[in-house]
Amino acid sequence: xxxxxxxxxxxxxxxxxxxxxxxxxxxxxxxxxxxxxxxxxxxxxxxxxxxxxxxxxxxxxxxxxxxxxxxxxxxxxxxxxxxxxxxxxxxxxxxxxxxxxxxxxxxxxxxxxxxxxxxxxxxxxxxxxxxxxxxxxxxxxxxxxxxxxxxxxxxxxxxxxxxxxxxxxxxxxxxxxxxxxxxxxxxxxxxxxxxxxxxxxxxxxxxxxxxxxxxxxxxxxxxxxxxxxxxxxxxxxxxxxxxxxxxxxxx
Amino acid sequence: xxxxxxxxxxxxxxxxxxxxxxxxxxxxxxxxxxxxxxxxxxxxxxxxxxxxxxxxxxxxxxxxxxxxxxxxxxxxxxxxxxxxxxxxxxxxxxxxxxxxxxxxxxxxxxxxxxxxxxxxxxxxxxxxxxxxxxxxxxxxxxxx
Numbered sequence: 001x002x003x004x005x006x007x008x009x010x011x012x013x014x015x016x017x018x019x020x021x022x023x024x025x026x027x028x029x030x031x032x033x034x035x036x037x038x039x040x041x042x043x044x045x046x047x048x049x050x051x052x053x054x055x056x057x058x059x060x061x062x063x064x065x066x067x068x069x070x071x072x073x074x075x076x077x078x079x080x081x082x083x084x085x086x087x088x089x090x091x092x093x094x095x096x097x098x099x100x101x102x103x104x105x106x107x108x109x110x111x112x113x114x115x116x117x118x119x120x121x122x123x124x125x126x127x128x129x130x131x132x133x134x135x136x137x138x139x140x141x142x143x144x145x146x147x148x149x150x151x152x153x154x155x156x157x158x159x160x161x162x163x164x165x166x167x168x169x170x171x172x173x174x175x176x177x178x179x180x181x182x183x184x185x186x187x188x189x190x191x192x193x194x195x196x197x198x199x200x201x202x203x204x205x206x207x208x209x210x211x212x213x214x215x216x217x218x219x220x221x222x223x224x225x226x227x228x229x230x231x232x233x234x235x236x237x238x239x240x241x242x243x244x245x246x247x248x249x250x251x
Numbered sequence: 252x253x254x255x256x257x258x259x260x261x262x263x264x265x266x267x268x269x270x271x272x273x274x275x276x277x278x279x280x281x282x283x284x285x286x287x288x289x290x291x292x293x294x295x296x297x298x299x300x301x302x303x304x305x306x307x308x309x310x311x312x313x314x315x316x317x318x319x320x321x322x323x324x325x326x327x328x329x330x331x332x333x334x335x336x337x338x339x340x341x342x343x344x345x346x347x348x349x350x351x352x353x354x355x356x357x358x359x360x361x362x363x364x365x366x367x368x369x370x371x372x373x374x375x376x377x378x379x380x381x382x383x384x385x386x387x388x389x390x391x392x393x394x395x
Contacts (some may be wrong), residue, residue: 107260159354177260222278224271231359237365242347
């Protein structure tokens, strides 16, 4: 059942009116998702997160949404906006070119309430691929006091270090949509990030972890993860390069 | 179990090709043609097993493929076979890390290097070649 409310406070000469549809679901009370509709005034620069916060401020403060930095750095405000996973703080309402903006919680993540989802599984799979340098010595014990790296060696993995763990890639992945045990593009891209790091010595350990039936072989290169990544990580590339290495195509 | 427990998109979300560009369309077509060819494989085994019924039984069953419906079915099989083969080569190369670009510092607007023009051309080529093969097949079968 949809309910409609209008916020008049933000009207200006340059503002535009859009309908913001927010998915409401509380697993403890509700049996199904309902959408509430709000008529909001937005400017050219208004982000979807700002529109949601307007609704919270002016009408319904019970809308559950997770956010923090508002600048696409913390990865907290991932949600499905008009059918596609995006960061709400990084998506302007005007760029959607639609008079109706529908926001839903990310797919393939259990819902806590409304737009907020649980990240346990993403953090578990991230941790599973050992996202840290593995080696016997450390920068403190080695003679050189630091692990030197050339700019070319850095280029091999720096792109994949931009991951903010927002979960958009896992939400867009078609394998994640049906396979509850799949490691997921986020963790696989991070596995590549450390395998490609010249300072790391844990390659064999990491490859053993992802070389399983619900591991890297479940990726079918649909590329949706890379299309929704807000930081340019390109998980699909990392996964294919890693698989190429495992198949012997690459050294 | 409550469907919201994991909030999975399910097969409907997996099969929806409309949101993520031509790469997701290719992913969907690859699965669809794979299932179609599997169905054809089973049907083909059944068809050839009719030879056990002798010459008359074999020719009776073979006559089914000479009908308009049979020709349309074979045209679809040709299309599925060509698309699955050509796109399969593209995907296999991609799985080997071939043609997916090189890691580099990303610049806004962060266009993914793995979704590059070579792969898009591979997908469009598979679709075009499948269409051409289907047209040729129809010309041969219906032109008899």
